[in-house]
Amino acid sequence: MAVCVAIIGKNNSPKFFTCLNPDEELNFQYKVLWSLDVVEEKLNAGSKGGTDLRELYLGMLYSLETHKIYGYVTNTKIKFIIIVDSTNMALRDNEIRSMFRKIHAEYADIVCNPFYIPGEPICSKSFDINIKNIMTGTV
């Protein structure tokens, strides 16, 4: 079960941020900010490392005492970050990947909304509800 999801645009501007516990919001925002550095590192290393990783999923970016951070970058340079509570239960890699796929599908849907202006933060209630459902695993 994820505790926080963030969507960051291609010039590193925040597009969307939500977490289950509103008290920890600031804390999680900091964590998301640090993990952006790791994302950049992975993206740059991919071109020189020689590993033929042609996936959008970046894997675990950072592991803290209580939380783990996972990343995913789309081909249009939109970054999705998920923070997972590591004490909760051991989420398998496949489950994280499927969460990212669902978030990507939701994101593609919300971008197709003609009232959404490209470049602006996402403020849609239904999007918020859908992402929270994905986070809690009730889809």
Place this chain on the structure above:
Amino acid sequence: MADESLFDFLHSEIVNYTLESDDTKNKEIKDEDLSTLEYIGFSTGYRMIERLTKEMPRFKDELDTMKFICTDFWSAVYKKQIDNLRTNHQGVYVLQDNGFRFLTKTFQWEAVFRCGAEIRCLHVWRYQR
């Protein structure tokens, strides 16, 4: 197929509507009309790209992105692939399409120019990364 002609009609009507919406104003407003069309092209392109790239593996470099534009994106919009792609390996790419779908059916030169402007901006803007 009926949907091709439907789309052509819609497309030419959008261009006409945008250009004729303010007959009383003088010629300087033509820039505004062009930018409305450009914005329509830009936002449509943006959304199409988000949908299309969802399933693709990651693009390793600029060449991959250009190949994607030339094959998948072009077939999705114009139902054919691009005829020629050239590059000077220094950031300039030339895409050549013989028989650009939106231009082969229009008669007036003004409409032709505007269609072209719309589509050109669609690509230029979307790929400024």
